Amino acid sequence: MENGKLSKDPYNLIITGVGGQGNVLASRILGNMMVRQGCHVTIGETFGATQRGGSVMSNLRISEISAWSPQIPKGQADMIVALEPTEAIRLLGKYGHPEIKVLTNTRAIHSVGVIAGELKYPSLNEIKEPLQELTGEVWLVDATEEAMKLGNPILSNTIMLGALAGTGVIPMQRDHFKEVMSETMGQDRLEINLKAYDLGAELIKH
């Protein structure tokens, strides 16, 4: 690959969140960016009823050599990108191992059980603690808050992609982000998305 190598092959990345958060779109943008890097990418995801408030997950298998199956085997994820923090914790039992890395948005989405008072949603500290203990590296960003400052909470996904680029775990290129986005949206929305992407990358550096 011309532009930087994968640190592992295949590189197994999970994007997780709650139905309605735009998980599927984020994984397709990232997948297309990596194809532009000359990689084989397989994305496995389920949607349908899972959109209605349930947990949603995309498995990305990024490889310079060949195509892989659409489901990451147990204990084999290299990175989890979580659009909602408790979703990251949920996946560690199945996909985690002591070196796994996690990037998560800190904004909570309460499940119905929590809203109804049958279950308890953990505090930010209670979320941080297992993440720090069970992973090699953790980045927490308040992407939703930053997105609202930019005028639209949906931009939080783009901020998360920018932040992922900022972590440097996989070779992502801003130009490829621009190319992929400009194929799907008009100039005005492209501008604000680029801004969000850069902002995400900035958030990691600090």
Added chain:
Amino acid sequence: MSVMLDGKEGMEYMVMGNEAIVRGALEAGLKVASGYPGTPSSEIIERLSDVAKDAGIYVEWSVNEKVAAEVAAAASFAQLRSLASMKQVGVNVASDFLLHLAITGTRGGMVLVTCEDPAAHSSSNEGDSRGYARMMEFPLLEPGDFQEAKDMTKWAFEFSEEIGNLVMVRSVTRLSHASGNVKFGPLPRTEAQAEYRFSGAFLDPVAGPMISTGFGHRIQQEKLKKVREIFEDSPFNTYQGPDEPELLIITCSVGNLYCKEAIKALGIEDRVGLLKMGTTWPLPPNLIKKYLLMTDEILIIEEILPFLEDNVKVLAAEMVQEIGAKKFYGKHAGQIPSFGELSADLVIQSLADLLDLGYETVAQEYTDKASAAAFARAPQRELTFCPGCPHRASFWAIHNALELDGRQGFVCGDIGCYSLAALPTGFSTAKTGHAMGSGAGVASGFAKLRQFGMDQPVLAVCGDSTFFHAAIPALVNAVHHQADFTLIVLDNSGTAMTGFQSHPGLNINAMKDEVPALDIPAICQAMGARVEVRDPFDLEETQKTLNELMEYTEGTKVLVLKQACALSPEKKRVKSYNMQINEENCIGQDCGCNRLCTRIFRCPGLIWDEVKKVARIDEVICAGCGVCADICPAGAIVREEA
């Protein structure tokens, strides 16, 4: 711009399995496509409808799968290439017609694409429709990766023309909804002339009428003989591995990807062979024989039912003199379950067991700790109606009407987002749930049990798309037999569960043309039902009407609750109201059932503030429908026009 049409020959694109199927069909010169939406199949007709005008093809969302098959068959009869697509349960609906189509045969290449949902991620069952290929006697192809999904679909049209019969291409969720690299081929530029020839002799396959008769069965079987011969040399059946493996794996569909991954993970490339079958019915006997001769131990890996396994075993039994006795592993011997999805993990585990290999990637101690953390810190996420969903309001009114009525009334549920009415999000009102339109059919049956002493009020629900798909005949039956129940049509102006495909109640079709919309209340009225129409966001009126209808015991009643889905293009991210909580007024524990809004009504747009002990609006999630303002007995939830 759409990569489906503009994607260049020889270039690689990352596309979904369903898109690979679409590109394959376009490369084959498809002219007509029809289907009924259903996860995981919907993107096929969707992508085709996006490019329909530019590609010069006709695409429709048919009213149901049987009609979709009939529409596509007509194109084939007129010598055009056509495709019908549906999910596994749709094949059951279409089967009535398909059985006859297998006898009349086809002319222009015709492909049935079925996308199945192992593990029933978004289905009410995980049926395996491959049994239909055997039962109806038409050939079955199963692509083993993304590239093959495209190549195989393209070839299926030529093949269908060659044998004069329908060809079934079966995909599954992990192919249809997964994405991978696919190298595109050229798109043909063909002018098509449709003509139906019927003046030839009665059984003339090229110029006679297409009429299903008992005589056709012999011809059908002759076609299958030819299919077997063609399959013997198919490039879609591949083998990878040593000449004399210890163990032969036979697999198909995405089992292929999992097996490859498992073999690599265990490092057993020199010990096991992998025969991937792309042509899974009828199986080519000589090819199977060649590989069965390699070894005496065979493991068959496939999703859901032991279809491939049983068919291979029949061949092995027939050939036992030549190949000797074999030991088979798979579903019958218990290595692979006959339900749910496959995964690389499942295949790794069964291979490790069979070959006596230890395999552990992560220390058990870590996994235990992480699982404990998830249990303690990641609260379960139950499915729920979206914020601003009209169904939550509808079922709130229905639930309250049933409570007020007090005679143990219940709802016969149906298929759509509103199937969730069986869960707390729909206040657990739905007490039956089966196929499309079965709510009305089952309710009409319950309603005839009055003579046996049943005095519970009976309600049924269906959505607008479901109404046209299969509730109409049930309603005809009910009105004619004077079945005393109320059908509630939850009309949210689209096939919402699968992503807003058009249906006959809307004035737009799949090609985005303006078309006549059929009026649901007028149809029901014409049938002779008593019909009322309400806005479900008007909770009080809706409940009142329901109670009246339940009281009224003569014949069949219909209540149409009309309010667009919260995710519909016109409503998404547009708030009707800005919501606020007046913290002074919020009485939490003391209101009705103790926090009525969050504990009972449970819209995700509401949050309970543990510290302040008041309700809160989550402004990121709230859709601004304003309904919760009417729920709160204290007037603490305030709406203001946005």
